[in-house]
Amino acid sequence: MTNDALGRLTALLAPDMQATNQAILARMDSPVSLIxxxxxxxxxxxxKRLRPLLTLATAKLCGYQGERHIQLAACVEFIHTATLLHDDVVDESTLRRGYASANAVFGNKASVLVGDFLFARAFQLMVEDGSLDVLRILCAASATIAEGEVLQLTTQNDLSTTEDKYFEVIRGKTAALFAAACEVGGVIAGRSAEDCAALYQFGMDLGMAFQLVDDALDYSAVQAELGKTVGDDFREGKLTYPVLVAIAAAQGEEQEFWTRTIEQGEQTEADLPAALELIKKHDATARTIARAEQFIDSACAALQGFPESEMRTALIDVARYTTARRF
Incomplete structure (x- = not known):
């Protein structure tokens, strides 16, 4: 995500984002000091606070005038942060956004339990909002995220994983929350089912592209820029899009390489550089970005039914720059 596009969206929403950050800090408070x-x-x-920004932006796009979007944006961020805490434990990650991950600093038990606390806070905020539609959308997204993570676990080290299965994984673990974050903006503004569906589609396509780019960066980015260890997906045996592209083109020794390193999990220090070479040889990173751009085209098309405005332009710019981001 380039700073320009995201910066413009953040500037447009500065007062709302400040109020959202205050709500987040207030709801993270607890008498249990570790929390x-x-x-x-x-x-x-x-x-980047991208998901709560999407809730704020879509509410404004739809002409919403109240305060509900602030608490719901905080709710979306809590769901996201809770999943990050749990993910880092599952993936045994040591870096998050360039800092030591919470599990590396506080331990796995604390990270899981504080993740549970944040989920609970999110559900409190949903209930306080009082809308059954909002509750339905965000509850469904929370369940879908968990399903996506479990599905990813079942595809790990499995070379028979298909492109469709991969898309099912990222639709669940990433895109579902983007879609929900956008849809609730239209719901609280009282927009039509058609408009809310368009916002859902925008978020879903944006989320799919975002994860595709994330997966491409894991095989192409500089660790200092990415803020996490490059090659984590390879070491964990995850069947992400760049790997699927490389495996589809593999024959002979290359096929044996992927079987040993991904399926059997037998890796040496020389294997990550070798994997990067194969990814490069088959143009897998560029093909992953190209696939992400197809989702972005669909996302931008979903917003065409909304009147032209500064907010619509800012949302489309953020979508367009998703495939240009380097971290």
Whole structure:
């Protein structure tokens, strides 16, 4: 994500984003001291806050005038952060946004339990909002995220994983929350089912592209820029899109390489550079980005039914620049 596009969207929403950040900090407070300590560690690590920005932006796009979008944006961020805490434990990650991950600092048990706390806070915010439609959308997204993560676990080290199965994984673990974050903006503004469906589609396509780019970066980015260890997906035996492209083109020794390193999990220090070479040889990163751009075209088309405005332009710009980001 380039800073220009995201910066413009953030500037347009500055007062709302400030109120959202205050709501996030207030709801992270707890008399159990480890919770605000771990929460402060997460806040210090920063992050793009893209998902809550989408809730704020789509609400404004739809002409919403109230305050509900602030609490719901905080709710979306809590769901996202809870999943990050759990993911880092599952993946045994040591870096998150360039900082030591929470599980590396506080341990796995604390990370899982504080993740549970944040999920609970998210559901409190949904209930306080009082809309059954909002509750339905965000609850469904939360369940879908969990399903996506479990599905990814079942495809790990499995070379028979198809492109369709991969898309099912990322639709669940990433795109579902993008879609929900956008849809609730239209729901609270009282927009038609057609408009809300268009916002859902925009978020879904944007989320798919975002994850595809993430997966491409794991095989092409500089670690210092990415803020996480490059090659994590390879070491964990994840069947992401760049690997699927390389495996589809593999024959003979290359096929044996992927079988040994991904399916059997037998890796040496020389294997990551070898994997990067194969990814490069088959143009897998560029093909992954190209696939992401197809999703972005669909995302931008979904917003064409909304009147031209500064907010619509900003959302389309953020979508367009998703495939240009380097971290």
């Amino acid at each position: 605000p300590q771990l929460a402060a560690h997460l806040v210090a690590a920063g992050g």
